[in-house]
Amino acid sequence: xxxxxxxxxxxxxxxxxxxxxxxxxxxxxxxxxxxxxxxxxxxxxxxxxxxxxxxxxxxxxxxxxxxxxxxxxxxxxxxxxxxxxxxxxxxxxxxxxxxxxxxxxxxxxxxxxxxxxxxxxxxxxxxxxxxxxxxxxxxxxxxxxxxxxxxxxxxxxxxxxxxxxxxxxxxxxxxxxxxxxxxxxxxxxxxxxxxxxxxxxxxxxxxxxxxxxxxxxxxxxxxxxxxxxxxxxxxxxxxxxxxxxxxxxxxxxxxxxxxxxxxxxxxxxxxxxxxxxxxxxxxxxxxxxxxxxxxxxxxxxxxxxxxxxxxxxxxxxxxxxxxxxxxxxxxxxxxxxxxxxxxxxxxxxxxxxxxxxxxxx
Numbered sequence: 001x002x003x004x005x006x007x008x009x010x011x012x013x014x015x016x017x018x019x020x021x022x023x024x025x026x027x028x029x030x031x032x033x034x035x036x037x038x039x040x041x042x043x044x045x046x047x048x049x050x051x052x053x054x055x056x057x058x059x060x061x062x063x064x065x066x067x068x069x070x071x072x073x074x075x076x077x078x079x080x081x082x083x084x085x086x087x088x089x090x091x092x093x094x095x096x097x098x099x100x101x102x103x104x105x106x107x108x109x110x111x112x113x114x115x116x117x118x119x120x121x122x123x124x125x126x127x128x129x130x131x132x133x134x135x136x137x138x139x140x141x142x143x144x145x146x147x148x149x150x151x152x153x154x155x156x157x158x159x160x161x162x163x164x165x166x167x168x169x170x171x172x173x174x175x176x177x178x179x180x181x182x183x184x185x186x187x188x189x190x191x192x193x194x195x196x197x198x199x200x201x202x203x204x205x206x207x208x209x210x211x212x213x214x215x216x217x218x219x220x221x222x223x224x225x226x227x228x229x230x231x232x233x234x235x236x237x238x239x240x241x242x243x244x245x246x247x248x249x250x251x252x253x254x255x256x257x258x259x260x261x262x263x264x265x266x267x268x269x270x271x272x273x274x275x276x277x278x279x280x281x282x283x284x285x286x287x288x289x290x291x292x293x294x295x296x297x298x299x300x301x302x303x304x305x306x307x308x309x310x311x312x313x314x315x316x317x318x319x320x321x322x323x324x325x326x327x328x329x330x331x332x333x334x335x336x337x338x339x340x341x342x343x344x345x346x347x348x349x350x351x352x353x354x355x356x357x358x359x360x361x
Contacts, residue, residue: 002247003254005181007212010343012276015083019351027320028275029081034290034340036089036282037096038064043118043156045143047187047216047224049090049290049336064096065284069306071098071105073280076310078109084136088116090293091282100127107134116141116185119165120158132172137181140166140208143188145198153192163206170207183210188260190229193236200243200253210252213240215259215338227337230263264337268349273341274326276348280305286313288326291336300325 012019012031021028040063041048077085085106087093094117096102106113115131116139122128132138142162144150150159169182184203186196196213203211215233216224240255247253274288281293284306292300302322303313313319329335331345 002252004252005210005254007214007254008256008258008343010347012344012347018276019348022275022348023351029314030278031082031276032084032086033077033082033278033280034089035085035087035280036065036091037070037087037093037099037102038089038091039282040064040095041092041118042095042120043092043154043158045141045154045187046152046191047143047189049217049224063283065098065280065282066306067098067101069284070096070102073284073305073310074102074106074111075109078106078111080311080314082111084112084114086114086116088114088139089280089282090290092121093117094119094121096282100131103131103134112136114138118142118154118156119162119169120156122165122168124165124168128168129172129176132169132176132178132180135180137183138169139183139185139212140169141185141187142166142199143186143192143195145195145202149192149195153195166206166208174207181210182208183212184208186211186213187216188213188233188236188240189216190232190236193239196236196239196243197246200246203253204246204248204251208251210254211243212254212256213243213260214256217336217338227264230337233260236260259338259342262338266331266335266342266345268345269331270349271326271329271331271335271341271345272348272352273344274323276344277341278302279340286310286319288322289335289339289341291339 015031018028018031074085087099087102093099093115100123103113103115113135114137115135119140140162144153144159147159150162151157172178173180173182184199186199188196200211244253244255279287279290281287285304286302287293287300288302300322302319303316305313
């Protein structure tokens with residue numbers, strides 16, 4: 001398997017300056033932030049973690065991050081040294097009417113900007129073209145390869161619209177020779193595993209750069225109904241290898257094998273990654289982890305970006321108290337499986353707990 005994006009691991013090795021500062025106990029700016037732009041979605045995927053984060057799943061409804069504080073947030077983040085921000089959050093970013101302006105503002109602030117979307121609302125005119133000019137990558141979230149399966153898995157009849165928007169992005173990229181990477185993401189569950197191979201073939205037909213097949217993250221309380229079924233993933237190995245075989249020199253099918261097969265277990269005992277990767281919700285609040293958007297929200301909220309600037313929150317004692325508090329969370333019993341910070345924690349735990357005889361490389 002070829003994975004030019006290192007999707008299954010951490011890229012902290014390429015940010016040794018920030019890691020060194022952290023090891024010295026310095027208060028660092030995060031390298032990356034997952035940015036929610038709205039608290040609503042126009043579809044309801046069967047595996048959506050956003051359903052556990054107080055989101056609304058009705059077409060055209062939901063709160064969103066207001067324009068002025070959002071643009072100020074992006075400017076502040078660039079000045080603070082944040083290197084990338086992904087508009088993926090907990091809901092559908094394109095519901096926010098300021099999303100296209102935010103993409104341009106973030107890129108102009110010196111930040112690598114990306115977006116994950118179901119694509120149904122993607123503008124195919126000037127705004128969409130401008131977004132493609134300024135995005136580092138654009139990922140379409142789709143876990144179905146037919147109208148029937150799309151309706152079952154995503155609770156939407158808009159499969160053809162989704163494909164049309166993907167084709168628009170691919171055509172625009174090639175027509176204008178844009179550097180943006182365009183991909184598809186499938187969230188693998190026992191209910192949709194049969195879609196892996198046809199989706200891999202469909203991705204090749206659409207001309208995207210990659211399809212990534214990832215695990216479904218669920219709470220240890222099994223709130224989505226998948227944590228208790230992680231042991232079933234091994235049965236899908238043959239189908240996933242067949243999907244991988246659809247790769248070509250210009251198209252990669254990437255299976256996150258480690259996360260799919262690790263049963264949600266961790267090889268570290270503390271969450272150390274909060275200073276490096278933050279999460280802001282679709283209503284403008286800042287957290288060390290998406291699980292706190294609803295659960296223990298008052299306890300772990302770092303600040304409200306609609307009230308205070310990102311610079312002020314980052315410099316506040318409250319921010320760093322929450323970072324320390326997160327370290328005391330029992331990651332084995334409280335955290336959801338294969339969280340976004342998982343690979344970072346694996347790396348940082350090794351760095352902070354070196355083995356004996358490190359010179360014998």
